[in-house]
Amino acid sequence: MNYDKVEDTFFEAFKGRYVRAIITGPNKEIVKQAAYDSTSTPGAVIGRVEGGVEGFLDKNQTPDGRDGAIVQYWFGSDDLEKFELELSYRIRQDILVKPFTRVFNYNDNPEGFIGMEKQVGNCGDGYEWKVNEFNKTMIDVPIAVPDFQIEEKLAYSEGIMGANFWYMCDSEEAVLNAGKIAIEEILTVEGTCAPFGICSAASKPETNYPWIGPSTNHYYCPSLKDKLGNISKVPEGIKYIPEIVINAIDEDSMKKAVKSSIDAICDIDGVKIISAGNFEGKLGDKTYKLLDILR
Incomplete structure (x- = not known):
């Protein structure tokens, strides 16, 4: 792969x-x-x-x-x-x-x-x-x-919550097609689930409106790319940044689900970049490198 x-x-x-x-x-x-x-x-x-x-x-x-x-x-x-x-x-x-x-x-x-x-x-x-x-x-x-x-x-x-990856796309078709395939792969891995399905709303811990909880991760909103200018983190040519979140009963099951679902969508037309959501290690108890899991 x-x-x-x-x-x-x-x-x-x-x-x-x-x-x-x-x-x-x-x-x-x-x-x-x-x-x-x-x-x-x-x-x-x-x-x-x-x-x-x-x-x-x-x-x-x-x-x-x-x-x-x-x-x-x-x-x-x-x-x-x-x-x-x-x-x-x-x-x-x-x-x-x-x-x-x-x-x-x-x-x-x-x-x-x-x-x-x-x-x-x-x-x-x-x-x-x-x-x-x-x-x-x-x-x-x-x-x-x-x-x-x-x-x-x-x-x-006790298990693991919040494992995730982003698959950045240049077409709506890729978002839906790759997302469907990724979710189907996760369903084949015992002990795992994808609670958000295809998630279109990456969030961040800090917010201007704390009473509503997490709000949009504006750095990764394609529709804000021009407005934000240099602080936008949306890569050139990327129009959509969907996320897949995985919860698992143990670490081995989580890693298996991440790998199998990414492997299944890596070569799909329209999927340009695969990344992950993180907050510089300040939010979760553990951090996992994508490439370590995949290789």
Whole structure:
């Protein structure tokens, strides 16, 4: 593989805690909707849960023999009580309301557990109960299309958040084509997810409006190149700078996802430069050089 397009730069990543779960449902359509709805709003930068779809499962791969999806929910703080609350919003609003769905724990190496009774089970208004099914203790939450079930505890562990690369393009077609291929590659790597999909909004830590959180990384906005003049960091001929963000359950999985996705798009027409977002090592706990991962 020729890496002439890849800049000699690095990305920053930081530790986070994740819950890895399986959603099952009566068919692929319901499962896909629940999986993508419950992970659709990356929110780590504003103190919320960040989610991603890791992959989909056949009926013979799930605890209850139905169609399934592996999902990840991430939190960047050590506040487990806040994690529990934020996670419950995703489950209650985006999975419980889908007909005939269940949620199972999917973590063989737990750091600890988050109970589901207080924030999710109590949606049954005190009428919920526990049952032993699928060799697990499930909370049965009575709802109008009977019934939603969730395992009584979901395990959490520590992983890596915020790994990223940029692929700078000269056409809209390249943005969409390369992005689709990169995401598909990440879905093949066990233990990883891309919570933002194709992300078109690189941010920076400092902002003129601190109450909204991170704002646009103006140095890399192609539409500001002429206005900013010499301080713009947009290379000549580059019209678009999309980003792929990767969260992973461990460092090996993260590196595998970064390499396989960059390898898949490196030679695509319209992809001119591959780089990464960083803040001079001041943001993340660890830094990773792109070329070290690729070679």
